[in-house]
Amino acid sequence: MQLTAEREHYLNASYGLKSWLLTKDHKRIGLLYLFTITLFFFIGGAFATLIRLELLTPQGDLVSDDVYNRLFTMHAIAMIFFFMIPSIPAVLGNFFLPIMIGARDLAFPRINLLSWYLLVAGGAFALFAMIAGGVDTGWTFYTPYSTTYANGWVIATALGIFIAGFSSILTGLNFIVTVHRMRAPGMTWFRMPLFVWANYATSLIQILGTPVLAVTIVLLFVERVFHLGIFDPARGGDPVLFQHLFWFYSHPAVYIMVLPGMGVISEVISTFSRKPVFGYAFVAFSSVAIAVLGFLVWGHHLFVSTQSAFAGLVFSFLSYFVAIPSAIKVFNWTATLYKGSISFETPMLYAFGFIGLFTIGGLTGLFLAALGIDIHVTDTYFVVAHFHYVMVGGTIMAFLAGMHFWWPKITGRMYPEGWAKLSALIVFVGFNLTFFPQFILGYMGMPRRYHAYPPEFQVLNVLSTAGASVLAIGYLMPMVYFTWSLKYGKVAGANPWGATGLEWKTASPPPVHNFDETPIVTHDAYDYSTVHGEEIQVG
Amino acid sequence: MQDEIDSPQHHVDSAGTYVAVLVTLLFLTILTTAVAYVDLGYFSTVIALGIACTKMLLVALFFMHIRHSTKLTKLVVVGGLLWLAILLLLTLTDFATRTWIGVPGR
Numbered sequence: 193m194q195l196t197a198e199r200e201h202y203l204n205a206s207y208g209l210k211s212w213l214l215t216k217d218h219k220r221i222g223l224l225y226l227f228t229i230t231l232f233f234f235i236g237g238a239f240a241t242l243i244r245l246e247l248l249t250p251q252g253d254l255v256s257d258d259v260y261n262r263l264f265t266m267h268a269i270a271m272i273f274f275f276m277i278p279s280i281p282a283v284l285g286n287f288f289l290p291i292m293i294g295a296r297d298l299a300f301p302r303i304n305l306l307s308w309y310l311l312v313a314g315g316a317f318a319l320f321a322m323i324a325g326g327v328d329t330g331w332t333f334y335t336p337y338s339t340t341y342a343n344g345w346v347i348a349t350a351l352g353i354f355i356a357g358f359s360s361i362l363t364g365l366n367f368i369v370t371v372h373r374m375r376a377p378g379m380t381w382f383r384m385p386l387f388v389w390a391n392y393a394t395s396l397i398q399i400l401g402t403p404v405l406a407v408t409i410v411l412l413f414v415e416r417v418f419h420l421g422i423f424d425p426a427r428g429g430d431p432v433l434f435q436h437l438f439w440f441y442s443h444p445a446v447y448i449m450v451l452p453g454m455g456v457i458s459e460v461i462s463t464f465s466r467k468p469v470f471g472y473a474f475v476a477f478s479s480v481a482i483a484v485l486g487f488l489v490w491g492h493h494l495f496v497s498t499q500s501a502f503a504g505l506v507f508s509f510l511s512y513f514v515a516i517p518s519a520i521k522v523f524n525w526t527a528t529l530y531k532g533s534i535s536f537e538t539p540m541l542y543a544f545g546f547i548g549l550f551t552i553g554g555l556t557g558l559f560l561a562a563l564g565i566d567i568h569v570t571d572t573y574f575v576v577a578h579f580h581y582v583m584v585g586g587t588i589m590a591f592l593a594g595m596h597f598w599w600p601k602i603t604g605r606m607y608p609e610g611w612a613k614l615s616a617l618i619v620f621v622g623f624n625l626t627f628f629p630q631f632i633l634g635y636m637g638m639p640r641r642y643h644a645y646p647p648e649f650q651v652l653n654v655l656s657t658a659g660a661s662v663l664a665i666g667y668l669m670p671m672v673y674f675t676w677s678l679k680y681g682k683v684a685g686a687n688p689w690g691a692t693g694l695e696w697k698t699a700s701p702p703p704v705h706n707f708d709e710t711p712i713v714t715h716d717a718y719d720y721s722t723v724h725g726e727e728i729q730v731g
Numbered sequence: 732m733q734d735e736i737d738s739p740q741h742h743v744d745s746a747g748t749y750v751a752v753l754v755t756l757l758f759l760t761i762l763t764t765a766v767a768y769v770d771l772g773y774f775s776t777v778i779a780l781g782i783a784c785t786k787m788l789l790v791a792l793f794f795m796h797i798r799h800s801t802k803l804t805k806l807v808v809v810g811g812l813l814w815l816a817i818l819l820l821l822t823l824t825d826f827a828t829r830t831w832i833g834v835p836g837r
């Protein structure tokens with residue numbers, strides 16, 4: 193498919209700010225999300241930089257303890273609620289889910305635009321709170337501190353998260369209806385790419401979990417503002433109730449962040465080993481299994497919170513079950529590689545990074561699900577290292593894998609492969625240098641959330657800060673060469689990777705309505721016999 | 732193609748049914764208020780929640796047309812209730828069992 197200067201596509205079909213701010217095109221909305229979350233990634237990254245600088249020395253010399261509390265709180269809020277939750281679903285899912293099932297758009301294009309505005313509105317509240325002085329409760333808003341004692345911008349921040357939550361719910365709703373109603377002829381459930389399955393499962397969590405977060409924030413609001421006794425024991429409430437409600441959403445939220453990433457990895461691993469994903473149905477169902485099981489384990493965040501010992505046993509036991517579908521995915525990706533025709537393009541390098549780092553993050557999660565070990569390392573850097581391996585080593589690696597994989601499709605341009613490979617390497621090295629020492633620090637007993645620490649922990653902290661600097665360079669590089677490629681990048685054809693998905697059967701960048709004619713699907717996903725120069729059959 | 736979706740049935744209840752449901756809902760509201768003035772001890776909560784659930788069912792089944800909806804819509808409703816049950820049940824494994832084998836640290 194030859195790209196000509198005159199060919200109309202979604203980027204050049206109309207111009208001007210209004211054509212973007214009022215667009216109903218899922219592809220443009222995906223890019224609006226990309227700008228928004230990139231902004232929050234750099235805000236969250238700035239807070240992380242200050243945290244790592246403070247921890248360079250044992251003394252609390254750069255910022256006061258109070259400012260430090262605000263820094264780690266706002267780092268988490270920017271990164272979790274305004275970067276990672278919307279990252280893969282709202283950017284890559286928005287752009288590619290409809291195309292991958294052969295649809296012209298999502299089921300509700302206007303609601304899709306509304307969800308972006310809701311994220312922006314929620315983000316504006318959170319940003320206002322950050323600029324006005326911040327909030328120091330930790331991203332978890334534990335009561336009664338958050339409702340009675342904290343003097344930061346608790347309500348403004350919580351309101352921002354509340355509003356952004358509806359963005360997440362509406363995106364999930366849109367994806368579910370789209371998958372049910374908009375599949376092209378021949379696109380049966382078990383021909384859907386695994387990225388679509390992963391986003392479908394994620395959407396289930398967004399719809400079933402996020403309303404509980406909204407309710408929890410409302411309860412926090414009425415206790416803080418109207419002094420109703422819900423969580424404050426002095427007023428007849430129970431502070432542990434807050435933790436139950438909060439983690440009912442926030443444990444599954446981990447899977448909102450990582451499941452779509454797993455979907456990206458399935459696409460990338462298959463494409464660059466030129467083999468169908470091993471055990472397709474198992475990988476598809478393991479997404480749904482993770483979505484469901486993820487709702488049964490939240491109490492593992494409450495092992496030291498005066499939750500009953502019996503509940504601790506139950507939640508510890510149930511937590512192990514989530515490892516099964518996660519392991520199914522990791523083993524099946526590995527089995528996909530077996531005897532594959534593997535090539536090492538940038539997305540594949542990021543995907544390899546994901547598999548290794550997510551596995552470490554997941555396995556240390558099992559340590560933490562074990563009651564005895566958890567009590568030893570609760571609130572230490574071991575926990576910090578664990579969830580950064582899942583979130584940064586997992587989700588962000590997958591996000592970058594996806595961005596590199598689909599960048600030619602989104603923009604019609606190739607990025608410079610050499611620089612991109614270098615960035616993948618730098619990110620991998622920088623990441624491990626940043627977070628592996630934190631496992632050791634935590635095991636040695638360094639508590640999280642303090643701006644000062646005993647001098648014997650300094651060497652490992654210096655390593656970690658050095659790693660963070662390397663990681664920052666690794667993250668800045670794609671920003672630079674992606675931007676460069678928009679003008680100078682080699683023009684990408686319709687299918688630069690020889691991949692199988694429907695998104696590669698339309699032009700790069702795709703036309704406004706994705707396909708000139710509705711595709712008719714005749715093969716399973718990842719059927720490489722369909723690739724060699726064949727055009728999709730149209731009816 | 733989308734064979735899992737039943738063809739939507741455009742069945743609409745008669746105006747009389749809607750009026751009957753409305754009257755029942757209003758009656759139950761008055762009943763809730765009235766019961767609030769009577770001290771039934773433990774059963775006050777049970778009765779209040781019982782009335783609330785009945786009203787919820789009436790609204791969902793009639794006003795929200797769940798009664799005549801597709802199987803998929805019914806599945807969505809049941810799923811929502813199931814997740815509410817998960818929230819309540821697993822939270823109660825803590826609150827209801829704090830006296831069984833105790834609470835760590837207490």
Ligand SMILES: [Cu+2]
Nearest residue numbers: 443490492493
């Ligand atoms: Cu968890």
